[in-house]
Amino acid sequence: MPISAFPDILTNICDEEPISKDKIDYLVARAKLRLHNFILSRFNIAEDKGLDQATIGRRLGISRAGVSQKIGVPGNWTIESATKLAAAIGGEIDYEWLPFPCSEPESKLGTKNASAPAGQPSQPYQLLNPEVVRPLDAEESDEHPQS
């Protein structure tokens, strides 16, 4: 079937000076949703291993209902509150760099401006075949990468 991909919001975003507020709003929403998904997935893994909201509450010094509210509602999270939540679940948060798709001049210059920092895996941004629906992954491993 014909593919009508939506306009890409991120290509050439850095050509805007300043970057428009609506695109910043979009990026903020994406960042919050990613962080929420990360915490929620780690919580689900920990929960399967026996961690309950009451324990998290004791670790944070708040009620069980407060834990539910905190985990479920990322809208007001700060770096501090997300870090506390992660610690109470049993870990800490790391970050990865997702370069924007490069604009025309950048692609001609090569990938220097669009590549991940040295030592980090690059996540090339590309239109993938939307006809292929990936299976939802099984739960991620909870093993520490260095263990």
Add this chain to the structure above:
Amino acid sequence: MLTIADLDRICESANSPLHKAVFPGLRPRRTLYISDKVRQFITASAPGMDLKTRGRWLSARALLEAFVDGKWITIKSKPKSRAEMAILCPPEDGIWEFRDIKPRPSLRILGSFAEKDVFIALSPYERSELGAKGSAEWTNALRDYKDQWTKLFGRHQPMSGWSDPHAYISLSRYLD
């Protein structure tokens, strides 16, 4: 029941009012179809949108992307919830909403599941347009939704009848 093949056929027809949502850079883990109106809002191309409104609807687009990307989705289980999705009353109608609560204005996109992890988003609203549950605005919105559904899909009914959200969405959990 509607299948993905049925929905793709509708999308393929000339001047189709239904689109398969394809977000650049995302390999889909769930499938999303959207109406022309939803498409206009989440691509910030609806007439008369100011910068603030565009930003809000692009944030709602991020939520739809998270759905397609197979992220965890929180489900409403009690009033005043900030969950990302909720089934509307009566649940037998199979009408759901995506909910993007903050910052204000709070947004809603009404839709239904065709099958598990296959969602059809038809009607975008600012929450304030819908009025209180049971109000004339609310009732009209649900009636309009059902009319729109029937116009698009005829006798086909949305998925309904399950109380467990996992029957509709993988990686979902009650928020509250």
